[in-house]
Amino acid sequence: xxxxxxxxxxxxxxxxxxxxxxxxxxxxxxxxxxxxxxxxxxxxxxxxxxxxxxxxxxxxxxxxxxxxxxxxxxxxxxxxxxxxxxxxxxxxxxxxxxxxxxxxxxxxxxxxxxxxxxxxxxxxxxxxxxxxxxxxxxxxxxxxxxxxxxxxxxxxxxxxxxxxxxxxxxxxxxxxxxxxxxxxxxxxxxxxxxxxxxxxxxxxxxxxxxxxxxxxxxxxxxxxxxxxxxxxxxxxxxxxxxxxxxxxxxxxxxxxxxxxxxxxxxxxxxxxxxxxxxxxxxxxxxxxxxxxxxxxxxxxxxx
Numbered sequence: 001x002x003x004x005x006x007x008x009x010x011x012x013x014x015x016x017x018x019x020x021x022x023x024x025x026x027x028x029x030x031x032x033x034x035x036x037x038x039x040x041x042x043x044x045x046x047x048x049x050x051x052x053x054x055x056x057x058x059x060x061x062x063x064x065x066x067x068x069x070x071x072x073x074x075x076x077x078x079x080x081x082x083x084x085x086x087x088x089x090x091x092x093x094x095x096x097x098x099x100x101x102x103x104x105x106x107x108x109x110x111x112x113x114x115x116x117x118x119x120x121x122x123x124x125x126x127x128x129x130x131x132x133x134x135x136x137x138x139x140x141x142x143x144x145x146x147x148x149x150x151x152x153x154x155x156x157x158x159x160x161x162x163x164x165x166x167x168x169x170x171x172x173x174x175x176x177x178x179x180x181x182x183x184x185x186x187x188x189x190x191x192x193x194x195x196x197x198x199x200x201x202x203x204x205x206x207x208x209x210x211x212x213x214x215x216x217x218x219x220x221x222x223x224x225x226x227x228x229x230x231x232x233x234x235x236x237x238x239x240x241x242x243x244x245x246x247x248x249x250x251x252x253x254x255x256x257x258x259x260x261x262x263x264x265x266x267x268x269x270x271x272x273x274x275x276x277x278x279x280x281x282x283x284x285x286x287x288x289x290x291x292x293x294x295x296x297x298x299x300x301x302x303x
Contacts, residue, residue, distance in 0.1 A: 070133060082157065092165075098168055117216065123184040126150075129151065130184065148182065197223065201221055202290075204218045227241050227270070242270045266299065
């Protein structure tokens, strides 16, 4: 570990090699016992150089290994998306084409639930990769930036793959992918706001669903404002609560059912905080991204 004060040894050399007597030598010199000793920057630099160089070389090697892992993670993630797209999303079944899907209108293909799915996917990739890249040795800000780039690259591969399927490349999807990556980067850079804000998906698992990633019939997307993350409420009973706002659609995958779009506001328990206090760190982290069904009191509005 590099000591912050080791750099002070170089200041005399940078300032023109001004002699610096030590306090002990100066005191003895005043008593006439010894002559003031002078600082020799050349000898100090020479003595410190091998250790400093070894430390710098080790840090550089670790950084290079981390950068290689980042590159491989992007290749691996893009490969998984392409493989899943060939198996589940009909990649390769059509010539490349573009399609405007609209946003959250009643007549759009999924009522806008798919747009929030793209937002959440971009966000989840950026947050997850930022944590992984920090563990690999990147500084926090660079890890967040590289993770956001990974998110954009992977979701763009996904969208280009859609261009070779019945879905087509959607400009709306591309924008939501970018918005999700930006939100993930912003929270990855800000520990304070990570304590206050989560983007989550609530999903009720269905055994009859072959592809849960596009099963909007059983999903809700939401944002949770955690009151315990604010200084004024941190030591009050309100810290255990969070205010939520969300959106979901039903009926779009069933031709026999009416298409319904619903927005809601609600109150829930701050489950990540509860689990963290119980020393269940992994579960607490998981619940920053997933909302268990039935854990929110909601007031809904049919749109």
